[in-house]
Amino acid sequence: MGILEEIVNKKKGHVQLKKQSLSFEKLKKLDSKYPEINNLESILEKKNILISEMKRKSPSGGILDKDLIPRKQADLYIKSGTDAISVLTEKDYFSGSNDDLNEVLNISKQKKIPVLQKDFIIDEYQIFEAKQIGADSILLIIRILSEENYVRFYNLAESLGLSVIVEIHNEEELELALKADINILGINNRNLDTLTTNLETFEKLSRIVPKGIYKIAESGIRNSEDATRMINSGANGLLVGESIIKSNNIQEIISEIASKNV
Numbered sequence: 402m403g404i405l406e407e408i409v410n411k412k413k414g415h416v417q418l419k420k421q422s423l424s425f426e427k428l429k430k431l432d433s434k435y436p437e438i439n440n441l442e443s444i445l446e447k448k449n450i451l452i453s454e455m456k457r458k459s460p461s462g463g464i465l466d467k468d469l470i471p472r473k474q475a476d477l478y479i480k481s482g483t484d485a486i487s488v489l490t491e492k493d494y495f496s497g498s499n500d501d502l503n504e505v506l507n508i509s510k511q512k513k514i515p516v517l518q519k520d521f522i523i524d525e526y527q528i529f530e531a532k533q534i535g536a537d538s539i540l541l542i543i544r545i546l547s548e549e550n551y552v553r554f555y556n557l558a559e560s561l562g563l564s565v566i567v568e569i570h571n572e573e574e575l576e577l578a579l580k581a582d583i584n585i586l587g588i589n590n591r592n593l594d595t596l597t598t599n600l601e602t603f604e605k606l607s608r609i610v611p612k613g614i615y616k617i618a619e620s621g622i623r624n625s626e627d628a629t630r631m632i633n634s635g636a637n638g639l640l641v642g643e644s645i646i647k648s649n650n651i652q653e654i655i656s657e658i659a660s661k662n663v
Contacts (some may be wrong), residue, residue: 404593404594404596405545405593406429407491409523409545410591411493411523412491412522413523415492416523416614419526419530421653423588428530429529433534434534434535435506435510438564439510439513439515439516439563440515440562440563441515441517441564441566441585441615441616441638442536442585444484445585445638447503448484449636449638450639451484451639451641451658452484452486452639452640453478453481453486453655455471455474455475455487455495455505455646456488456489456496456646457495457496458496458644459494460596461496461596461643462647471504472508476508477652478651478655479509481655481656482520482655482659483655483659484517484537484638485514486505486516486517487491487516488502488505488513488516488518488519489501489519490502490521491519497520499534500545502516502518502536503532506583515537516535516536518531518536523546525553525557528561528563532562532563535651537563538563538565538566539564541564541565543568543577543594544568545595548577548580551580551581552581555567560591566586567581567583568589570588570591570592570593570602570605571606575606583614584615585599585615586610586614586617587619588606588607588610588616589602590618590620591619599621600627600630600631603618603636608635615637616635616636616637616638617623617636617637617639618636619639622658625658628641641658645658
């Protein structure tokens with residue numbers, strides 16, 4: 402069993418437990434804590450963007466910041482010039498939680514900075530939960546969804562007003578991603594089976610993405626040179642996590658990468 406399959410299996414169990422605590426019908430009736438949604442498209446229409454990610458650990462990077470304080474990290478990211486924030490809320494492999502998301506939203510909503518809840522969505526319950534908590538955007542990973550569920554989840558999220566980044570890693574997944582009328586495509590340079598990264602993945606796939614779709618380069622972006630390489634290959638935005646968190650000067654690396662993202 403690969404790491405991705407392990408994550409998905411554990412996620413199924415966690416979702417079932419949540420449904421026992423708060424039924425799906427009751428969840429759907431709850432109002433969002435933050436009625437206003439700061440969608441990614443409104444910024445992408447104007448400029449290329451940097452999405453700075455926060456996480457305590459990852460299967461590929463190990464322990465990144467076990468003492469992470471999300472509200473302080475969010476404040477630092479925003480002051481450093483990030484356009485949006487990604488928050489890992491997966492528990493078992495990334496040590497994240499919805500509490501982290503809540504902390505970040507308390508800061509980001511005041512500044513009108515979009516926040517992506519980055520998790521492994523395998524049930525529509527999670528989409529309603531993201532909306533209720535106040536996330537501005539969610540991630541749908543083609544690799545873990547059937548065509549039927551993917552299209553249904555995408556349309557649901559869109560109907561709720563959420564921005565959606567649809568994540569792919571190869572041409573086959575791109576073909577499936579285009580089954581929905583998507584706005585934003587995330588091209589992950591990381592192979593989720595081997596956890597290795599290759600920037601050529603974005604360069605190859607970017608060329609065959611239809612016009613009118615915003616492209617986000619994900620993973621493997623270590624510095625301003627990598628950022629420039631992705632922008633020159635057609636990226637409308639960058640999602641950067643481990644390079645920022647591991648940096649000795651987070652403000653400097655965000656400013657450096659953001660300055661190339663024009």
